[in-house]
Amino acid sequence: MSEVLVLVEHVEGQVKKVTLELLTLARKLGAPSAVWAGPGYSAEAKAKLAEYGAEKIYVADSADIADYVVAPKAELLAQLVSSASPAAVLVAATAEAKEIAGRLAIKIDSGVLTDAVGIGEGLVADQSIFGGGVNVQSRVTKGTPIIAVRPNATPVEAAAGAGAEEQVSVAVSDAAKVAKVVERVKEEKGARPELTEAAIVVSGGRGVGSAENFSIIEKLADSLGAAVGASRAATDAGWYPHQFQVGQTGKTVSPQLYIAAGISGAIQHRAGMQTAKTIVAINKDPEAPIFELADYGVVGDLNQVVPQLTEEISKRK
Amino acid sequence: MNIVVCVKQVPDTATERKLRSDDKTLDRDAADGVVNELDEYAVEEALRLKEAHGGEVTVLTMGPDKASDTIRKALAMGADKAVHLVDDALHGSDALGTSHALAQTLKKIGFDLVVLGSESTDARTGVLAAMLAERLNVPQLTFANKVEVNGSAITIQRVTDYGYDRVEASLPAVVSVVEKINEPRYPSFKGIMAAKKKPVEKLGVADAEIDAAQVGLANAWSEVTDFAAAPPRAAGTIVKDEGDGGAKAADFLASKKFI
Numbered sequence: 001m002s003e004v005l006v007l008v009e010h011v012e013g014q015v016k017k018v019t020l021e022l023l024t025l026a027r028k029l030g031a032p033s034a035v036w037a038g039p040g041y042s043a044e045a046k047a048k049l050a051e052y053g054a055e056k057i058y059v060a061d062s063a064d065i066a067d068y069v070v071a072p073k074a075e076l077l078a079q080l081v082s083s084a085s086p087a088a089v090l091v092a093a094t095a096e097a098k099e100i101a102g103r104l105a106i107k108i109d110s111g112v113l114t115d116a117v118g119i120g121e122g123l124v125a126d127q128s129i130f131g132g133g134v135n136v137q138s139r140v141t142k143g144t145p146i147i148a149v150r151p152n153a154t155p156v157e158a159a160a161g162a163g164a165e166e167q168v169s170v171a172v173s174d175a176a177k178v179a180k181v182v183e184r185v186k187e188e189k190g191a192r193p194e195l196t197e198a199a200i201v202v203s204g205g206r207g208v209g210s211a212e213n214f215s216i217i218e219k220l221a222d223s224l225g226a227a228v229g230a231s232r233a234a235t236d237a238g239w240y241p242h243q244f245q246v247g248q249t250g251k252t253v254s255p256q257l258y259i260a261a262g263i264s265g266a267i268q269h270r271a272g273m274q275t276a277k278t279i280v281a282i283n284k285d286p287e288a289p290i291f292e293l294a295d296y297g298v299v300g301d302l303n304q305v306v307p308q309l310t311e312e313i314s315k316r317k
Numbered sequence: 318m319n320i321v322v323c324v325k326q327v328p329d330t331a332t333e334r335k336l337r338s339d340d341k342t343l344d345r346d347a348a349d350g351v352v353n354e355l356d357e358y359a360v361e362e363a364l365r366l367k368e369a370h371g372g373e374v375t376v377l378t379m380g381p382d383k384a385s386d387t388i389r390k391a392l393a394m395g396a397d398k399a400v401h402l403v404d405d406a407l408h409g410s411d412a413l414g415t416s417h418a419l420a421q422t423l424k425k426i427g428f429d430l431v432v433l434g435s436e437s438t439d440a441r442t443g444v445l446a447a448m449l450a451e452r453l454n455v456p457q458l459t460f461a462n463k464v465e466v467n468g469s470a471i472t473i474q475r476v477t478d479y480g481y482d483r484v485e486a487s488l489p490a491v492v493s494v495v496e497k498i499n500e501p502r503y504p505s506f507k508g509i510m511a512a513k514k515k516p517v518e519k520l521g522v523a524d525a526e527i528d529a530a531q532v533g534l535a536n537a538w539s540e541v542t543d544f545a546a547a548p549p550r551a552a553g554t555i556v557k558d559e560g561d562g563g564a565k566a567a568d569f570l571a572s573k574k575f576i
């Protein structure tokens with residue numbers, strides 16, 4: 001069976017959930033080979049990747065792979081594609097991994113599909129476009145298919161793989177060292193699940209009114225074990241950091257449950273959350289477009305409704 | 318500084334967007350064409366860099382004749398001149414084909430800095446800037462919410478999942494911007510009038526030394542095999558808060574087993 005390369009997403013040495021989704025998906029397409037790029041590899045990471053089906057784990061954990069923007073990781077994958085001749089390369093559809101996929105596509109002269117929500121027979125990818133309005137099937141017709149798969153789009157199942165480790169030495173070329181990361185600034189907020197991976201997302205918009213008042217959104221999120229998101233109006237106002245913005249120019253989320261409080265439902269916001277399985281909206285304006293999407297809507301003041309909902313959830317636990 | 322800003326005409330997100338049933342490409346006639354929103358931020362950033370450091374801003378668009386509206390808008394904002402890459406052979410190009418066509422054109426017209434929006438509202442692949450950097454063999458400075466140029470040195474803040482990275486490089490380079498970077502100006506009446514007289518050079522595939530075997534629908538590296546309108550969401554239940562809205566919402570969440 002051909003290998004299927006899966007680029008591992010990791011943060012502080014921890015394998016992210018989307019990688020387990022990709023490994024689960026890769027098992028249907030061939031023999032999953034995890035590719036670890038950058039520092040932080042550990043026995044724990046190895047065990048996790050093997051638990052979800054990695055037959056092989058390619059490890060390239062030198063620092064310079066992560067010290068330059070995107071290009072070294074594309075070089076690493078290109079090298080592995082030429083040595084392993086995989087059936088496909090899967091990456092997560094995050095901003096950076098899509099860029100890696102894009103550069104890889106040029107290096108190996110292969111087609112690339114972004115934002116797949118599933119992969120079927122013949123490596124045909126399902127995509128949801130135009131803010132969720134149209135479902136498309138597409139496939140790569142030249143080279144080794146490179147597919148970027150959206151987080152949270154596929155279920156995770158454990159099934160042990162051999163996890164045979166192979167160290168890869170990459171000599172990062174000078175051409176790939178031209179954009180150097182000189183500082184990483186973390187603006188992390190608390191220990192909540194990551195926005196794109198969370199099963200539940202609670203988002204606040206302009207209706208929240210202030211940075212301080214975002215605490216009612218956070219409390220609701222915490223009662224559900226959810227991530228916190230925000231509309232652009234809220235991030236522009238500085239009430240919540242930009243990396244929590246949901247929408248066209250923020251994160252695309254596909255959680256099981258999305259709760260929008262004080263968000264009108266502008267098209268740019270919908271583009272980032274329309275594929276959520278269940279949508280609940282709280283808004284004082286009965287005409288707000290968000291209600292067109294909502295499975296359940298409450299017309300009312302979020303300052304009343306949100307705390308009451310939080311309290312009810314805590315009571316019923 | 319010779320700045321080229323790439324802008325794309327996209328269907329207005331406020332109208333219904335469709336694919337064509339014949340060749341499964343974007344139906345450009347079904348919706349009004351507008352400037353891709355993020356590209357306005359790219360134009361603004363290019364203009365600010367020119368205002369601070371001198372030089373010239375050239376707009377580069379690839380698209381059908383109708384895309385000239387998009388060029389006029391960018392010129393009205395203050396760009397100096399434009400290049401319109403227009404050729405039937407380019408229709409249906411995928412990201413690889415488009416990046417080849419734009420990279421060839423950029424090599425031909427020359428640049429110190431290329432500025433783009435970080436993604437388009439129609440394709441939303443978010444890969445074009447990275448692909449251009451790869452093809453042009455220059456630094457990739459993408460997803461910038463801040464750009465600083467100092468002589469031939471350039472530094473950006475690259476937006477990440479956890480905050481941002483500070484990235485350093487030297488010109489020439491490719492930059493893509495996010496909407497936090499600035500507030501695009503509206504074209505003034507004077508700007509709109511002046512735009513009518515600004516030069517727009519039209520180039521075809523041969524003029525830009527584009528390899529015809531790498532562009533167009535037939536040469537794309539991927540294909541759409543099928544598509545359908547997504548089934549509409551079933552209408553939901555909307556209740557008015559009578560002092561029990563939170564409790565009712567909790568009932569709903571419980572019925573769906575979220576609590």
Ligand SMILES: Cc1cc2nc3c(=O)[nH]c(=O)nc-3n(C[C@H](O)[C@H](O)[C@H](O)COP(=O)(O)OP(=O)(O)OC[C@H]3O[C@@H](n4cnc5c(N)ncnc54)[C@H](O)[C@@H]3O)c2cc1C
Pocket residue numbers: 204205206207208230231232233234245246247248249250251261262263264265266267268269272282283284285288300301302303354355496
């Ligand atoms: C290039 C570009 C990119 C963009 N990208 C994004 C993006 O990624 N994400 C995004 O979200 N937007 C994006 N936008 C902005 C988008 O167009 C909207 O402006 C934005 O989503 C509005 O945010 P909002 O819903 O919080 O604010 P508003 O539209 O002002 O809505 C606030 C809502 O809160 C309700 N409200 C007020 N007070 C209360 C209360 N006490 N209780 C209950 N409800 C209340 C109001 O009825 C209203 O419906 C983008 C725009 C552009 C041009």
